[in-house]
Every structure is written in C-alpha cells, then in structure tokens.
Amino acid sequence: MTVRPSYILPVKHTRSDSLYHTKPQIRYAYKQLKNTHIGNPAARYALENLKKERLKYYELNRAINTLRDYAENEHIKYMLDYVRSYFKTVQAKEEAIKRIQERISKDSIDFYKQHPDLDSLRLLDSARYDIFLNPNLEALVAFMEQDENYQWMKERSRDSVLVSVLGVSNRSKNIWLNTGRTEYHRLMTENFRGDTISGWIKTLPDGKQMKFFLDGDVYQTKKFAILQEPREEPLLVASDSIYFVLAEMKIGTLERRHWTYYSDVTLSFGQGFISDNWASGGESSLSILSDLKYFINYKKKTTTWENSFRYRLGALKSGSEELSKNEDKLEIQSKVGVKAFRHWNYATQFDLNTVLFNSYNASDRETVIANFLSPCNFTLSLGLDFKPKDNISLYLSPIAGQWVYVRDTNKVDVTRYGIEAGKRYKSDAGAKIELKNKHSLFYFLDIDNHLMLFSSYYEQPEKLTVDWRLTLKFKINYFMQTSIYANAVYNQNDSKKIQFKETLNLGVHFRF
Structure with missing residues (x-):
C-alpha cells in the first residue's frame, strides 16, 4: 500500500500543557492526496485536468466520467490483487478437501475394525461408514462444499483450453479442456481412400488430459482382404490398419415414456403342527395370505394420472375346522392431477373397496355378512395434492362425496352398515384428508403408511371416519421377507368401537 505524505503542524503550547506535561504534544494532520493508487503521474495529472474541462458534447462527457470513475476507484486494485492471490490457492484448497475426505473414510474404517464387538457389524459390509465419521471434519468439508463464494471462485479459476482435432480431410472437432467435468465427444x-471409422474422445475433469476410445463394432472391409477361401469377417485386432470400417448402423427412435406399469406380488404362509399326544394340548394350524398390487401411472408435462389396484385374500385352517376366509379386500384408486404451483397439484380422486367372496359371521358360520359389492364403499373428491417427493402425498379435499352401496339385500343386512331398512345405499358429503408415505430405514426395513380421514358435513362433527393402515416389511433376501400388516378402522356406521386387525407373515415377494 502506498504511504501518503503528511504535514507536521506547528506545536501549540497551552497553559495546561506546561502544567501537566513535561514535553509538548506533537499532533499530525494528514492531507488526503487523490489517486495515489495510480502509479503513473501523467495519468493522475490528466484526471485532475479532465475534471476542470467542460466539453460541449454530452456523450463525450459521459464517456469520460465512466472511465474516470473506474480509474479513481482505488478499491478495484486491492480487490483484484486479492482475487488473483485467491485463484492461486484454489488448487491447494481442493487438495486439502480431498485429503480430509480420505482421512474421514480411513478413520471410520479403522474405528470399526478396532471395535469388532459392535452390534452393527453388518454395516461394514454395506459401506455404512457415515455413523463413525468425525463430526468436526465433516462439518468443515460440508461448509466448503456448500459455500457459494468458494464454489463461484473455484469455477472462475478454471483456465479452459480449446483444442481442435483435425482429421485427414481437415474436418475439425472442437473440444474444451479443464471444464471441471467429464465429457464425451x-x-x-x-x-x-474414403473409409470411415468412428470413436470417442473423453475429457477428464482435472483438465489437460484426453482419452481416445475406438468403437467396438469394427470389421475389415472385404474388398481389401486377400483372395482366399470365404470366411467370417474378423474383428478388429490391428490398431495400425487403415482398411477397417464400421458395421452397419442401426438408427433407433428415442421417445419419452408417459405410461409406467409395475406390480407387486406377495405370498405368505404360516404353519403349526401339534401331535395328538401333546401334553399341553392345542391344535395344528395353517394360514395362507396373498397380497396382489398393480399400478398404472401416466405423466405428461403438468398432468398426472395414478391408478392402483390391490387385492388381499387369506385363508385359515385350525384343527379339525374347515378352511375359512380371514382376509378378503379389493381396493381400487384413481387420481388425476394438474400442476398448480410448486409441489401442489389440483386433483380429483376416486376410491372403491369391497369384497369378492362371501363372508360369514364368526359365531354361527352360516349368516352372510358381506359378499361382492355388498357392501361397496366408494368416494369421489376434489382438492389439492401436496407431493414434495414421489414417496410422499398429502391430499386435502374440502369437497368429498361418500356412498355405501349393498347389492345383495336378501343375504346381507343393510342396517349393519348404517343404511336404512328397505334401501340399498347411503350417501354423505364432507371433507377428506389422505396421507401416503413410504420410507426405507437402514437397508432391510420398508415402511408403508396410509391414513384416511373423512368428516361429514351433515352428521355430528364428532362422527369421524378413520382408516389407518401400516405395513412393515423386513427383507431377508431378494425374494423372501417378513411383513407386519396393521389396520385400524373407526366407523360408527359399522361399530361404536375401534376395529383393529394385525397379521404377521413370512413369505416370498416378486416385483414385475
């Protein structure tokens, strides 16, 4: 920094100085000299003269003022000096971050090997080292990777180089090096002779390095082969041969896939055997449960259409009793959405659930309490769907219609489902809230949560319908899993108490 000259003022003696001080105080006054950061005296002199001149051309005055403002700004010099020195240290900072990341990984593995008695030994095989990392080092690296100023300076510090690759025919290919990312050209x-061959050039993120790759589907030209007995065309083995051409190119079409289909199939079994002479008593049992899911989804621009079909069927045999049904439920759901703003969509949804086979009373095994479409519960609603991620959906509907329909009124008692005697259906209107979320914990547990709330506008406010389903899937291997399914229902049309069902199964799982 340039040292500014100073001028010493005359010493002023006062009576207080003579009484309390043995030596007079010397005070300095600094005179601010302008444009001292400009090394050329002629430029400083010219700037001072241009301030005094009054030119009659407005555009010329404006141009002079623009350049003069830049020249007289002394902060630009010091700022650019710092930026230049900062650019020189970017590479050192990158190497420091890399060294710390290597140390974090090494420390985590070494710590793990020093404590082989930990319960989570399996995490070492699955590369879950993050729970043993040094939090202070992690915080420092995270700060550097998230700091906007550092990332901006790092990108600006790259000195990109343009390289032109020329063939024999002088056909050029321009490639930028040192771009900070891997690219293929x-x-x-x-x-x-006009024979053509193709390949790829790979630029590495570190810069100033390229790799050449030759296409694998390369064959020798027949017209240059030596006349001999016919044989299959050999693969390219000589890198210095000039008589090689590409195989016939097959041009395909690239289309965006709007429809997606997939299905989940789970088959679970449970079995227990007790001999006749077992002293503690008991009965043998056998249970079978199937869970079939099929999904059809459509997405194009701002429009989505989600469809799901699910059917659960289970049977149980205990002791000498006949095989009886303990699970029978068909669910169909369809939702159409149009993007509104951010993660919100305007949506309309249709839900239906019923049984397929006859269901009997547990006490007498003769009275039919439900069969196909008896009852059939379906809901039609309109609202907003919040989807910040694909595995989370919160549907809010202030307008929802709910119907309960009984097809077979001869066998099924309609009053059991809140319908007046002599009628087939019951309608209601209200507000609906539905939450769906799926999460994976660790590497072996999948959680599927589904909660539905419906509040009627016409009946008592406290008459709320709640349907909550929770599925926990513990993966054993690719095909086998253990699942826990819990379903809690509160519906005053069916019962004044909370209904609850839970099943624990071990079975095989397939996805198509």
Missing part, C-alpha cells in the same frame, strides 16, 4: 475420421 463423438469423432469421425477417414483415410485417403
């Missing part, structure tokens, strides 16, 4: 070259 297609390259077509030909020899003097």
Whole structure:
C-alpha cells in the first residue's frame, strides 16, 4: 500500500500543557492526496485536468466520467490483487478437501475394525461408514462444499483450453479442456481412400488430459482382404490398419415414456403342527395370505394420472375346522392431477373397496355378512395434492362425496352398515384428508403408511371416519421377507368401537 505524505503542524503550547506535561504534544494532520493508487503521474495529472474541462458534447462527457470513475476507484486494485492471490490457492484448497475426505473414510474404517464387538457389524459390509465419521471434519468439508463464494471462485479459476482435432480431410472437432467435468465427444475420421471409422474422445475433469476410445463394432472391409477361401469377417485386432470400417448402423427412435406399469406380488404362509399326544394340548394350524398390487401411472408435462389396484385374500385352517376366509379386500384408486404451483397439484380422486367372496359371521358360520359389492364403499373428491417427493402425498379435499352401496339385500343386512331398512345405499358429503408415505430405514426395513380421514358435513362433527393402515416389511433376501400388516378402522356406521386387525407373515415377494 502506498504511504501518503503528511504535514507536521506547528506545536501549540497551552497553559495546561506546561502544567501537566513535561514535553509538548506533537499532533499530525494528514492531507488526503487523490489517486495515489495510480502509479503513473501523467495519468493522475490528466484526471485532475479532465475534471476542470467542460466539453460541449454530452456523450463525450459521459464517456469520460465512466472511465474516470473506474480509474479513481482505488478499491478495484486491492480487490483484484486479492482475487488473483485467491485463484492461486484454489488448487491447494481442493487438495486439502480431498485429503480430509480420505482421512474421514480411513478413520471410520479403522474405528470399526478396532471395535469388532459392535452390534452393527453388518454395516461394514454395506459401506455404512457415515455413523463413525468425525463430526468436526465433516462439518468443515460440508461448509466448503456448500459455500457459494468458494464454489463461484473455484469455477472462475478454471483456465479452459480449446483444442481442435483435425482429421485427414481437415474436418475439425472442437473440444474444451479443464471444464471441471467429464465429457464425451463423438469423432469421425477417414483415410485417403474414403473409409470411415468412428470413436470417442473423453475429457477428464482435472483438465489437460484426453482419452481416445475406438468403437467396438469394427470389421475389415472385404474388398481389401486377400483372395482366399470365404470366411467370417474378423474383428478388429490391428490398431495400425487403415482398411477397417464400421458395421452397419442401426438408427433407433428415442421417445419419452408417459405410461409406467409395475406390480407387486406377495405370498405368505404360516404353519403349526401339534401331535395328538401333546401334553399341553392345542391344535395344528395353517394360514395362507396373498397380497396382489398393480399400478398404472401416466405423466405428461403438468398432468398426472395414478391408478392402483390391490387385492388381499387369506385363508385359515385350525384343527379339525374347515378352511375359512380371514382376509378378503379389493381396493381400487384413481387420481388425476394438474400442476398448480410448486409441489401442489389440483386433483380429483376416486376410491372403491369391497369384497369378492362371501363372508360369514364368526359365531354361527352360516349368516352372510358381506359378499361382492355388498357392501361397496366408494368416494369421489376434489382438492389439492401436496407431493414434495414421489414417496410422499398429502391430499386435502374440502369437497368429498361418500356412498355405501349393498347389492345383495336378501343375504346381507343393510342396517349393519348404517343404511336404512328397505334401501340399498347411503350417501354423505364432507371433507377428506389422505396421507401416503413410504420410507426405507437402514437397508432391510420398508415402511408403508396410509391414513384416511373423512368428516361429514351433515352428521355430528364428532362422527369421524378413520382408516389407518401400516405395513412393515423386513427383507431377508431378494425374494423372501417378513411383513407386519396393521389396520385400524373407526366407523360408527359399522361399530361404536375401534376395529383393529394385525397379521404377521413370512413369505416370498416378486416385483414385475
């Protein structure tokens, strides 16, 4: 920094100085000199004279003022000096971050090996080292990776180089090096005879390095082969041969896939055997449960259409009793959405659930309490759907209609489902809230949560319908899993108490 000259003022003696001080105080006054950061005296002199001149051309005055403001701004020099020195240390900072990241990984593995008695020994095989990392080192690296100023300076510090690759026919391919990322470039070259061969050029993120790759589907040209007995075309083995061409190119079409289909199939079994002479008593049992899911989804621009079909069927046999049904439920759901703003969509949804086979009373095994479409519960609603991620959906509907329909009124008692005697259906209107979320914990547990709330506008406010389903899936291997399914229902049309069902199964799982 340039040292500014100073001028010493005359010493002023006062009576207080003579009484209390043995030596007079010397005070300095600094005179601010302008444009001292400009090394050329002629430029400083010219700037001072241009301030005094009054030119009659407005555009010329404006241009002079623009350049003068830049020249007289002394902060630019010091700022650019710092930026230049900062650019020189970017590479050192990158190497420091890399060294710390290597240390974090090494420390985590070494710590793990020093404590082999930990319960989570399996995490070492699954590369879950993050729970043993040094939090202070992690915080420092995270700060550097998230700091906007550092990332901006790092990108600006790269000195990109343009390289032109020329073939024999002088056909050029321009490639930028030192871009900070890996890129592939297609390259077509030909020899003097007009034979063409293609390959790829790979630029590495560190810069100033390139790799060449030759296409694998390359064959020798027949017209240059030596006349001999016919044989299959050999693969390219000589890198210095000029008589090689590409195989016939097959041009495909690239289309966006709007429809997606997939299905989940789970088959679970449970079995227990007790001999006749077992002293503690008991009965043998056998249970079977199938859970079939099929999904059809459509997405195009701002429009989505989600469809799901699920059917659960289970049977149980205990002791000498006949095989009886303990699970029978068909669910169909369809939701159409149009993007509104951010993660919100305007949506309309249709839900239906019923049984397929006859269900009997547990006490007498003769009275039919439900069969196909008896009852059938379906809901039609309109509202907003909040989807910040694909595995989370919160549907809010202030307008929802709910119907309960009984097809077979001869066998099924309609009053059991809140319908007046002599009628087939019951309608209601209200507000609906539905929450769906799926999460994976660790590497072996999947959680599927589904909660539905419906509040009627016409009946008592406290008459709320709640349907909550929770599925926990513990993966054993790719095909086998253990699942816990819990379903809690509160519906005053069916019962004044909370209904609850829970099943624990071990079975096989397939996804198509």
